[in-house]
Amino acid sequence: MIRGVIIALLVSASSTLWAAQSGVDWLSRMTESFDSLSYDGVFVHQEAGAMNSMRVRRGLIGGVEYESLEDLDGQRIAVIRIDDSVICVFPEKDDYVAGFVPAEPFRRFQELDKERLKQAYDIQVVDKNQRIASRQAVKLKLVPKDEYRYGHEFWIDKSTGFLLKHDVIGRDNKLLERIQFTSVSFSPDLKAADFAPNDDSYTQRFIEVEPQVVKRDWHFDWLPDGFGLVWQDARRMNDSTNMMLLSDGLSTVSVFVEQTNKKRPEAFMHLGATIAGEKSIQVDDQIYLLTLVGEVPAQTIQRLMAVIMPGSNND
Amino acid sequence: MTKFHDKHGSERDDSLSAFLDNEATPTDIEILLNSDINDLASKLDHYHQIQQAIQPDQVSLIDDSGAFLAQMHAKLEQGKPDTNVVAFPKQNTHLLKSEKLEQVALPNLSQSHGSKRSFFSGLAVAASVAFVVVLGGNVLLEGGSATTKTPTFAATSTPQVTPLEPITALSAEEALQNNERLQNYLRQHAQQASMTVGQGMIPMAKVVGYPQGNDQ
Numbered sequence: 296m297i298r299g300v301i302i303a304l305l306v307s308a309s310s311t312l313w314a315a316q317s318g319v320d321w322l323s324r325m326t327e328s329f330d331s332l333s334y335d336g337v338f339v340h341q342e343a344g345a346m347n348s349m350r351v352r353r354g355l356i357g358g359v360e361y362e363s364l365e366d367l368d369g370q371r372i373a374v375i376r377i378d379d380s381v382i383c384v385f386p387e388k389d390d391y392v393a394g395f396v397p398a399e400p401f402r403r404f405q406e407l408d409k410e411r412l413k414q415a416y417d418i419q420v421v422d423k424n425q426r427i428a429s430r431q432a433v434k435l436k437l438v439p440k441d442e443y444r445y446g447h448e449f450w451i452d453k454s455t456g457f458l459l460k461h462d463v464i465g466r467d468n469k470l471l472e473r474i475q476f477t478s479v480s481f482s483p484d485l486k487a488a489d490f491a492p493n494d495d496s497y498t499q500r501f502i503e504v505e506p507q508v509v510k511r512d513w514h515f516d517w518l519p520d521g522f523g524l525v526w527q528d529a530r531r532m533n534d535s536t537n538m539m540l541l542s543d544g545l546s547t548v549s550v551f552v553e554q555t556n557k558k559r560p561e562a563f564m565h566l567g568a569t570i571a572g573e574k575s576i577q578v579d580d581q582i583y584l585l586t587l588v589g590e591v592p593a594q595t596i597q598r599l600m601a602v603i604m605p606g607s608n609n610d
Numbered sequence: 611m612t613k614f615h616d617k618h619g620s621e622r623d624d625s626l627s628a629f630l631d632n633e634a635t636p637t638d639i640e641i642l643l644n645s646d647i648n649d650l651a652s653k654l655d656h657y658h659q660i661q662q663a664i665q666p667d668q669v670s671l672i673d674d675s676g677a678f679l680a681q682m683h684a685k686l687e688q689g690k691p692d693t694n695v696v697a698f699p700k701q702n703t704h705l706l707k708s709e710k711l712e713q714v715a716l717p718n719l720s721q722s723h724g725s726k727r728s729f730f731s732g733l734a735v736a737a738s739v740a741f742v743v744v745l746g747g748n749v750l751l752e753g754g755s756a757t758t759k760t761p762t763f764a765a766t767s768t769p770q771v772t773p774l775e776p777i778t779a780l781s782a783e784e785a786l787q788n789n790e791r792l793q794n795y796l797r798q799h800a801q802q803a804s805m806t807v808g809q810g811m812i813p814m815a816k817v818v819g820y821p822q823g824n825d826q
Contacts, residue, residue, distance in 0.1 A: 525802075532798065540802050549799035553791075564792065569799075571792060586792070588799040 318418035318435050319409050324456030325449065326407045329353075332455055336428075336479030337367065342472045342567035354485035361490045375490050384492040411544035415440060415521030416447075425450055427459040428476040437545065443519035443595040444546045445471060445568060455481055463568045463590065471568035472590075507531040511539060513552055516602040519543065519595060541589075541599075548589030548599065555584045561600075563593055572596040578605050626653060 333354040340347050347369070353362045365373040373384040412418065416437040425432040427450045437447040450460035457479065463472040492498045511529040521543040529537040532551070539550040555575070564571045570593045573586040585603060587596045625641040642650070 538798065538802075547799070547803040549795065549802060551795050551798075566796075569796070571796070573792075586795055588795055590803070 316420065316423075316433075318420050318437075319407075319412065321420065321433055321435055321451050321456070322412070322418070322449070323407050323409070325451050325458050328452075328456040328458070332457060332481055333483055333485065334457065334479055334481050335483035335485065336476050338474055338476040338479075340472075340474050342569075348477075352483065352485060352489065354483060356485060356487050359487075361485065361487065363490055371496075373492070375492070377490060382492065382498050385497045408542075408544040411521045411523065411542070412437075415444060415519075415543040416545070423453075427452075428478050430454075430459060430479070432459050440521075441519060442592065443522075443598075444543060444591050447545060452479075457481070465568070465592070509537055511607045512537075512605060513539065513550070513603055514606050514608050515541075515599060516604055517598070522548070546589065546591050548587055548591055548596070550599075550603070551586040551588070553584045553586070555582050558582060559584055563596065565593065570596045572600050574600045576603075622649065623653060626650065 335350070335352045335354075337348060337350050340349060348367045350365045350367055351363070352365075353360070355361075359378050360376075362376040363373055365371065371384075375382040375384060416439055419436045419438065420433060421436045422434040425434045431453040432450040433453055435449040435451065437449070439446050446464035448460075448462040448464060449458060451457065452459050458474075458476075459479070460475040461473070462470055465471045507530065508526075508528045509531045511524075511527070513529075518541065522541050523543075525540040525542050525547075529539050529552075532538050535555070536551055536553040539552070541548040541550065558575045559573060561574045562572065568590045569588065570591060571586060571588045572593070573584060576583050576585060585600060587599055589596060622641055622645050625637075625645075
């Protein structure tokens with residue numbers, strides 16, 4: 296009897312452990328870790344033949360959340376978030392670039408949409424004994440189920456769930472983009488002063504402004520499996536431009552619809568994994584310029600451009 | 611405006627750059643016509659190598675300098691220096707259309723906004739080269755995408771919707787205007803993406819790598 300109970304408990308524990316180690320669960324842990332851990336790390340971002348190293352820090356200090364992203368290679372420009380306030384730090388006032396600051400605080404990450412992800416990717420734990428930035432990592436592979444999105448490989452810290460490395464893989468297994476930590480500490484001795492800009496730098500502070508939600512006047516006659524509208528409505532960017540957002544849980548495509556009085560040629564632009572496409576459409580007497588930007592293959596952008604239509608029945 | 615510059619900055623190279631940018635003067639044209647075609651081919655190959663070194667997995671801009679030069683000379687002889695036309699011959703096998711020449715505009719983002727410094731100058735330069743505008747939509751399509759839906763305009767009963775035909779070239783000014791707008795869109799996209807993929811601030815690293823310009 297006792298033996299039976301022990302075996303049952305072992306089976307139960309083992310299945311729980313297995314479930315906890317599934318690819319989707321590792322991704323969930325990864326998402327949660329960015330919002331829950333304190334960290335101080337340096338990572339390298341590589342895209343389109345260019346490479347840049349950056350430092351990212353996050354900590355809860357006196358009940359206030361601090362977060363920063365700092366360039367280490369070029370000019371020492373940083374973005375600092377203290378709770379809901381975002382501060383951009385530039386070496387000099389002339390370096391200030393309007394429009395850089397995020398429209399919303401970074402922390403409002405959406406929860407991982409597991410069902411969308413499963414629709415779009417085969418998610419596999421392919422190696423549990425990797426080593427990145429001197430830490431033990433689990434390697435996940437997200438293999439796209441169709442040609443409308445890229446593949447992804449994640450290396451996730453075994454003990455914390457933190458993302459240590461992320462590769463975006465294109466056709467023929469080509470590396471399109473990489474983010475890789477070279478060092479990271481999860482017990483950083485962070486103080487509020489660490490997030491204070493230098494006295495001689497130029498800072499610009501931004502308070503969150505809720506984006507204006509407007510009626511969505513466009514829909515898609517087709518979407519790749521797993522893709523859906525992140526917002527049912529559109530977001531107004533300015534008097535003439537609205538934005539929509541598509542996602543499959545990992546890849547995103549932004550759709551900008553701008554009223555214009557000038558036709559533009561259909562065109563595509565690429566930067567590493569990021570593809571942008573634009574096309575003019577005339578509805579009655581009004582010309583609209585559609586611009587789609589996303590980390591998806593060019594053919595996805597092109598096909599979406601072909602099926603975007605006036606009307607809002609993409610629910 | 612857009613210029614290719616090399617270390618030597620020779621007259622011939624400047625003229626070639628001007629031609630590629632649709633800014634060739636009659637003097638440039640004369641210089642090019644009088645230049646040794648092998649030297650020009652070598653220079654184009656050099657541009658090609660630079661582009662390939664920066665983006666080895668991207669389509670070549672100048673993959674067949676001979677074809678390009680033949681086209682260039684034909685246009686010069688006609689006295690009509692064309693727009694930013696460079697050779698876009700058969701390249702990656704996954705391109706659907708393999709016509710010999712497509713038109714490619716090469717906006718130089720790093721030089722388009724002189725009053726504002728880029729966040730990361732090295733990256734901005736790289737990005738300025740990495741951006742490739744391909745006019746005429748189908749060249750990026752892959753073989754399997756021939757099934758791409760044509761918009762069913764009839765489905766929109768009330769409004770009259772008319773797809774606009776692709777225009778064959780962008781002026782340099784248009785290209786630059788386009789890029790400022792596009793830069794803004796790229797930033798907006800990266801910011802929104804950072805909120806959907808659950809990687810903290812890290813996706814923002816893309817934003818700071820984008821070339822920066824005057825904001826709209």
